[in-house]
Amino acid sequence: MGARFEMVLPLTGWRPEDLRAGGEDVVALIEGLHRRWSRFDRASLVSAIVRDAGQRVRVDSETHRLLTLAETARERSGGAFAAAYGEDGRGVAMELTPGAVRLPQSASLDVGGIAKGVALDLAAERLQDEGVERAFLHGGASSAAAIGLGPGDAPWRVRLAGFGVDGAPEPEVELKDACLSVSLVHPAERGAAHVIDRRTGLTARAEGGAACVGRLGHAGLADARATALGIGAEWDDTHEDHETAWSTWTGGYTSDAAPGAAEPARETAR
Amino acid sequence: MTDQDGSESAMSRRGFIAQSAGALTAVAIAPTLVRAGLASAEPLRVGIAGVGRRGRALIAELQTFEQVTLVAIADSDARRLTSAKRRAPDAQAFESAEAMIDSGGLDAVFVATPTHLHRAPVERALIAGLHVYCEAPIAHTRDDARAIARAARASDKVVQAGFLARSNPVYELARTFYRSDAVRDPATLRAQHHAKTSWRTPARDPKRDKALNWRLDPDVSLGLAGEWGGHQFDVFHWYLGQYPERVRGGGAVRLHEDGRTTPDTVWCQMDFPGGVPMLWDGTLANSYGQRYEVLHGTNAAIKLGWSHGWMFKEADAPTQGWEVYANRQQFHRDEGITLIADATQRASQGKLQDGVGLPHDSLWYGIESFLRAILEGSTPSCTPDEGFRATSVAIAAADAVRTGETIDITPEMLKV
Numbered sequence: 151m152g153a154r155f156e157m158v159l160p161l162t163g164w165r166p167e168d169l170r171a172g173g174e175d176v177v178a179l180i181e182g183l184h185r186r187w188s189r190f191d192r193a194s195l196v197s198a199i200v201r202d203a204g205q206r207v208r209v210d211s212e213t214h215r216l217l218t219l220a221e222t223a224r225e226r227s228g229g230a231f232a233a234a235y236g237e238d239g240r241g242v243a244m245e246l247t248p249g250a251v252r253l254p255q256s257a258s259l260d261v262g263g264i265a266k267g268v269a270l271d272l273a274a275e276r277l278q279d280e281g282v283e284r285a286f287l288h289g290g291a292s293s294a295a296a297i298g299l300g301p302g303d304a305p306w307r308v309r310l311a312g313f314g315v316d317g318a319p320e321p322e323v324e325l326k327d328a329c330l331s332v333s334l335v336h337p338a339e340r341g342a343a344h345v346i347d348r349r350t351g352l353t354a355r356a357e358g359g360a361a362c363v364g365r366l367g368h369a370g371l372a373d374a375r376a377t378a379l380g381i382g383a384e385w386d387d388t389h390e391d392h393e394t395a396w397s398t399w400t401g402g403y404t405s406d407a408a409p410g411a412a413e414p415a416r417e418t419a420r
Numbered sequence: 421m422t423d424q425d426g427s428e429s430a431m432s433r434r435g436f437i438a439q440s441a442g443a444l445t446a447v448a449i450a451p452t453l454v455r456a457g458l459a460s461a462e463p464l465r466v467g468i469a470g471v472g473r474r475g476r477a478l479i480a481e482l483q484t485f486e487q488v489t490l491v492a493i494a495d496s497d498a499r500r501l502t503s504a505k506r507r508a509p510d511a512q513a514f515e516s517a518e519a520m521i522d523s524g525g526l527d528a529v530f531v532a533t534p535t536h537l538h539r540a541p542v543e544r545a546l547i548a549g550l551h552v553y554c555e556a557p558i559a560h561t562r563d564d565a566r567a568i569a570r571a572a573r574a575s576d577k578v579v580q581a582g583f584l585a586r587s588n589p590v591y592e593l594a595r596t597f598y599r600s601d602a603v604r605d606p607a608t609l610r611a612q613h614h615a616k617t618s619w620r621t622p623a624r625d626p627k628r629d630k631a632l633n634w635r636l637d638p639d640v641s642l643g644l645a646g647e648w649g650g651h652q653f654d655v656f657h658w659y660l661g662q663y664p665e666r667v668r669g670g671g672a673v674r675l676h677e678d679g680r681t682t683p684d685t686v687w688c689q690m691d692f693p694g695g696v697p698m699l700w701d702g703t704l705a706n707s708y709g710q711r712y713e714v715l716h717g718t719n720a721a722i723k724l725g726w727s728h729g730w731m732f733k734e735a736d737a738p739t740q741g742w743e744v745y746a747n748r749q750q751f752h753r754d755e756g757i758t759l760i761a762d763a764t765q766r767a768s769q770g771k772l773q774d775g776v777g778l779p780h781d782s783l784w785y786g787i788e789s790f791l792r793a794i795l796e797g798s799t800p801s802c803t804p805d806e807g808f809r810a811t812s813v814a815i816a817a818a819d820a821v822r823t824g825e826t827i828d829i830t831p832e833m834l835k836v
Contacts, residue, residue: 164624167678171620178617182480193779195484210480211507249483255667279503280622340702410711 151184151265153290157273160284160301172280176273183269186213187261196259204255206247208326209252216261216268216370217244217251223264230383231374232348233261239351263345267331267373271296274366286325292332295369296325310361313399321399323363331372333380334359337416347381354381361399372396464551464794467492467526469517469541471504472632474555478530480509481784487791494520497632517541521548527547528553528578528794535647536560536640542568546575553790556582556652557811560642562833565811569836572804578793580800581807583654584782590729591655594722594759597731598659603717604737606660609690609698611652611713613644617675618705619684636680639722641658642818644702645669648711650814653690654802655713655724656698657679663813664690664698666828669820675705686821700817712744723756727778730756809834 157176159169186195199207209217221232224241232241234257244259245252253259266289274295277285284298286306300306305324312334314320323330333345347354352370360379362372375385387396464487468475471493482488490512494514495501500701506515514520516532521544528551531541538559545552552572558581559565572579585591597603620636623629635641642650657663667690671683692698723730732754733743747758774802778785789801802810812833820827 164622165678166621167618167620167676168624168629170617172622174620175473175622182477198779208486210483211509212480253437275506276503279499281499281624282622292457 151180151187151262151269151289152190153181153266153292155266155269155273155287155289157285157287158300159277159282162284164282169282172277172282175280179273179276180269180289183212183265183272186210187216187265189258189260189262196261198252199253200257200259201254203257206245206250206252208250211249212268212272214246214249215252216265218246219268219370220244220261220264220374221246223371223378226386226389227374227378227383228386229349230347230378230381233264233352234259235346235348239346239348241348242253262379264370264373266290266293267329267369267371270329270369271367276370292334293369293373294325294330295366296328296330297366299326308403310399312359313361323361323397323399325363327366328363329366329372330361330363331369331371331376332359332361333373333376334361345377345381347383349383358400363397365395428591463487463489464527464791465489465491465525466528467494467511467520468504468530468532469494469520470531470537471495471500472497472532475500475530475532476504476507477531477783478550478787479504481781481787482530483508484783484784485787485791487795491525492520492523497628506598518544521545521550524548526550531555534634534640536564536634539564539568542579543571545580546571546577546784549577551578551790551794553580553717553787554582554807555578556584556654557642557646557814558582558804558807558809559770559811560640560646560815562812564816565808566836568762569804569808573836578790578800579804580786580790580793581802581804581810582786583802583807583810584786585650585651585655585724586658587785587801588726588778588807589785590727590759590778591658591724594724594729594731595659597720597759598715598717598722602720602731602737602740603715603722603748604719606696606715606717607694608716609692609696609714610716611649611655611698611700612709613652613700613702613711614709615646615704615711616702616707618678619644620676636682637683641682642814643671643682643821644684644704645671645688645700645821646703646814646818649686649700649817650810652700652711652713653698653813653817654806654810656692656715656729657810657813659715660692660696662693663809663834664692664829665774666691666826667813667817667820667827669817670824671821674703683821688820690817716767722759726782729759731759732756789816805836808836 157173159173176297188194189196195213221244224232229241234242234244234253236242236257242254242257270287270289270293273287274297286296288294305326308323312320345354360376362376364372378385455749456727466488468478482490490508490511493508493511494517501513529545530553532555533539533555538554542552542554558568567767602830621632623632659748669688671686673683674685676684687701712723714721714723721732749756749758792798793800816827816829
């Protein structure tokens, strides 16, 4: 996944050694997911799926969950987000059957736009399975998951860096049993934007960005949603209001403007 | 391991094997062909006894095999069972291995309970007529290990011990070099397993803590030397075709001052026949170098890092024709020839780079060997007898660390 993951585990009734062990368990989980999902590692499962494009490949349940979510995101983003893509860079559908996936012949697979979020979802589940009631985790400082309350029995507060423009303070969000994903291109990164609009197969013209807050367990979908909204695509929310309860911020920097000249961030509560 | 060693930048695109020796062809294993070859059989109905970290890894690997349907999981810990059930929603959950085995409907069982709790489910599964994959070491006492091996001998079912080097394609390939005289006479053997981890499982309830943190319990745990070292000692058993004659060891708690008495840092020295020394150390306090084995021979050294392997030749060693075309990697002042499993076939397909490093975890190959043994009648990569002997050596190493005394490994200790 090529990102640094960090977590905060408050000592609320736990012995330090036990909580450390819980954290180690999460680190081991994420390292294992990285080995399976990295497209740069020839030994990864994602590489195997690409090598065997056109054939049915059996996958573990966590990878199946990742790919299923990627397909959901492709549909809801109108194709702007897609993990699988053809030789022209445009998104293509994967054929998912129970326990298996088939990529179209010659297609490639890049789960980078969704893997961090799914990894956080799985990590949060692992901690909750062990009885951890409070935790904050992030991957690459762009995806986060918050379990329970933070310090001072208050929600975890996160500042949306880059979303405060024209002298306005950067907004803060409060997270409790919630996830957050941010997709934002800083002006300094103009011309090097890494987000591909899979409707065209071309690098997206960054128009600021988007931040999505949803319920805990939906960080994967939040990743894809923020990516799609960040490049100006629509997202079909009709199926998921009740399950994700998105709050969305859009705006921030634009690709053509220096900080301070962009649209102020806007919050849309759903 | 070995991201720091496994840089792709130094790899050559020239075919390692294009003009290579026939020995390489003999060990070629193509995972896709294996999948296809096994696909004609009816799916085996399998269960997993014990779904802690190892059991969860088994779930993930088993789900990638066409020939397997995971129909049952068992664990006495409710939290673990719930967590595993999420990963295997179609599997029936049981609160004990015994209940799972007695429920029927299984062809094979993977036993991944704590080491000291292997014997009962293995014996019960064999009585029930099931094939058994038993994690390694296969037991924490020689009596239990011997009982498992004897029960396996008395059964007509496949029993495989989980010493995974023996099913690892890189290790198989390197072994052909070792045994073909390329390495020549062994001078020294060296291995380590380093990790920065507590080796603990989180548990607030004292009863649950005792059950889950069995590896830190000196009454039942073989410690680092037994649980980790045992797998690496078996590499040397397999390569040399010999077992050590004695072992010395020691250890201490260097980092994790959490009340444990089981050392977090240990060392062992073994004498193999002919006076060949083996040095091993394991620690939970530092991860540098991670996990590897090295065989230093008079013509070459072989370094094995589970997913990768290399050969380092001496300047006065004979050169073989294929070496001209070999992939090489630089390690400070040493240059290693990359050992690539299935190199012949990959070279012919122009996919040699795909073979640098294994496409699966070592556990996958262990499972594959087990399935092959069941479906095709082949010999499992680690038989119960071999599993017993490797476990017996691991127990001796654990005893040496615990007592600080030299332990003689007698022929009787290695006799089933």
